[in-house]
Amino acid sequence: MKTIVKYALVTLLVACIVFPTGAVFAASSGSSDGSAHVGNTAATVINPGLYDSADSVDTNNTSIDVWTEYHVNCTVTDDNTLNDLENVTYIIWEETYADEGSADSNVNHYTFRYVNDTDTWEEVGPDAAGDSHLVSGNCSDPADHAATSGTFKLAFKLHKTANYTALTTAWKIKIIAYDSDTSGSNQQLFFGVNFFVELTVDDSSHAWSSLNPGDTDVLIDTPADGKIDVTVTANAEFDLQAKGSGDLTKTGGGTPIGLGNVTIHKDTQGSSASLTESYADIGGLTGLSSGESQAHSLKLWIDVPLGTEHGTYTYTLDIQGVKA
């Protein structure tokens, strides 16, 4: 009997070892728990393109204009569906004075982002508060985020002071699609920026209100401070130039005052030069640095030849900024 018990115990022990206990319980409960873990796959960015605002002209590797809308289009894929994305980030920078990781700046570095959680586009910088470089109404993301790929469109414009570059490859665009675990990026787009200058004439008229024949080097008295103010924004070093429309002609006819009797300079009569009908540099206002809303002023003097008739004489003064 003891032998039988021993064999029975040994048989039970062997059975316990050979057959998994789960099978014993399963057999007793009649059901099975299971799990399947699906790993994260990295998002990818493909087919990037830089286009004009109508999406009709490929502007990659060309020079583009500041303060003008352009589009960055791309396809983002994620095998875990687009719902898995956290954001799609666009980094735009000019490589001469900045790199991908530089701080955002109107001059050379911009960051934009599509945020999946909130389904919104935002300007990370340089104007995070105002989004002045993001044309949010023309940005778009795929309608179906349950799909595994879709097209994203960033509509943006560069600031007026975005660095001018002669090379059409100096500015870079990098697109990065971040998902929950990792990210995929694509950097194939590049462009240059055309020279831009904005000139505001703060004093849009000028005059000498009381002159006599034989007067020389008389400074304008309108504006009252004797100088013409202008405000300039430019994305590269520039010169200010001026020209006259022609001789100062008398209302009602008569002998004009020659344009050469009017001289111009930033502030010094002794260094002033006569106006001509072709643009020429304004002394003291050349080689000016790039920047936004820079205040400059200039002065005009006149000689009145003897024999000049009494009357009112007019002409038009044109001012322009050119790349230095």
Place this chain on the structure above:
Amino acid sequence: MLAILLVLTPLPVVYSSPSLGTSQHNPHATIVVGQSKLFSVGRIYNTGDVALNIAAGWHQEFGSIALSVIVTPKIKIVQPGEFYVIYMTVDATKVGYYNGTVQFAGATLTTEHGSPIRPGGSLPAQITIIGKPVEPTQPQSETGWLLYACVCIGIGLVVASLAYFIRFRRSMYGKWER
């Protein structure tokens, strides 16, 4: 002595702030003589607070002849905040290098008293006009090709005949000569 009083622009002035932005496209266009080409020279922005009447024209600075150029648009009224692209069309009549600028200025629409000051700009352009490319000399018709083939076959026959004649002569007279 009675002094003659000169009053230049004594009337009240208009205190507006005309403002123009200019983006230079700086084209370097190459055109085949006899053809014409349209290209952009820049973008003009009204960045001020008043509407501007902008007039533009071509000012050539270099070239053997006066280029035939049409600037488009030549005159345009632009409201604050608006911008537009300005183009030029060049008819290429003589081979050579040319350059110049499209110059423009913006005048306010209100009547300016006195001597106005206008913001302006210059958009440079460089144009190279080249001759028509020379086509390689080849038969231009089916008849030409036929004639070309006949000449080639004829030359081939003559060469083959000469070779055969030389070999035949050697075989016929070689022993006698020895």
